[in-house]
Amino acid sequence: MEVEGGRVDGIGGRTVEADRRDAAPDQGAGRFRVGIAPARPVSVRAPVAGIVGIEEDDVARPDIVEARLQLAEALRASGAFEASLAQYKQAATLDPRAAEIQFGYAMALIALDRYQEARSLLAEDMSVFPDQPGFAEALARLLAAAPDDRIRDGRRALAIVQSLPRSRQPTIVLAETTAMALAELGQYAEAAKWQRDSIAAARQAGRVDLLQDMANKLSLYEHGKPCRMPWGGEIALLTL
Numbered sequence: 410m411e412v413e414g415g416r417v418d419g420i421g422g423r424t425v426e427a428d429r430r431d432a433a434p435d436q437g438a439g440r441f442r443v444g445i446a447p448a449r450p451v452s453v454r455a456p457v458a459g460i461v462g463i464e465e466d467d468v469a470r471p472d473i474v475e476a477r478l479q480l481a482e483a484l485r486a487s488g489a490f491e492a493s494l495a496q497y498k499q500a501a502t503l504d505p506r507a508a509e510i511q512f513g514y515a516m517a518l519i520a521l522d523r524y525q526e527a528r529s530l531l532a533e534d535m536s537v538f539p540d541q542p543g544f545a546e547a548l549a550r551l552l553a554a555a556p557d558d559r560i561r562d563g564r565r566a567l568a569i570v571q572s573l574p575r576s577r578q579p580t581i582v583l584a585e586t587t588a589m590a591l592a593e594l595g596q597y598a599e600a601a602k603w604q605r606d607s608i609a610a611a612r613q614a615g616r617v618d619l620l621q622d623m624a625n626k627l628s629l630y631e632h633g634k635p636c637r638m639p640w641g642g643e644i645a646l647l648t649l
Contacts, residue, residue: 474503481513486645490520508538512649515547520644524560527551543649545569546583553589554639563593581607581614585623592635601630 481496
């Protein structure tokens with residue numbers, strides 16, 4: 410099974426300044442949502458138990474699809490990214506329209522530095538799953554900060570961020586992505602403003618686990634440097 414045209418086969422713009430003002434912590438950092446989806450608790454043993462010994466007629470059962478997905482996520486969480494891809498593909502064969510499967514596959518690709526495939530997949534899934542903004546947010550972050558020069562497109566990243574529904578409450582992650590896109594465009598002062606807003610909101614939300622990494626990004630922008638790491642270790646755990 411191959412990635413074809415981005416899909417796993419078988420498997421308005423407001424201005425940035427207006428958005429930043431609306432979400433700025435000094436106007437209420439609580440208006441940010443954390444926006445970081447924790448991975449569902451998974452273990453390798455439980456999903457394996459769900460798929461061992463199944464009959465051919467049983468493979469489309471919802472619980473089998475779920476077991477495949479849980480196994481894929483457990484493997485990704487353990488750092489076995491290549492092995493997780495095979496399980497995501499198997500799950501996608503059974504339910505190709507499951508958003509979590511497609512998203513997890515894209516995150517595993519990114520963890521393996523297969524940025525071009527991930528970009529194509531995320532771009533297509535933005536259209537396939539219009540009710541799942543996580544695909545657009547992930548694509549924008551990849552375009553803003555991928556370490557591969559051929560993948561980055563700061564203007565497109567910023568356009569994606571600005572195109573998200575106006576009524577959608579900003580998230581800390583989305584604000585950070587905006588900062589990344591601005592830095593990629595050389596707008597370091599504005600990027601630093603967004604990043605400071607994100608840090609204040611994360612601190613208010615009690616997410617002390619995020620602060621050091623966020624401070625490191627802020628330091629980059631303050632020194633006129635872009636971010637070249639869209640995600641850290643959390644890539645192994647991210648879900649929609």
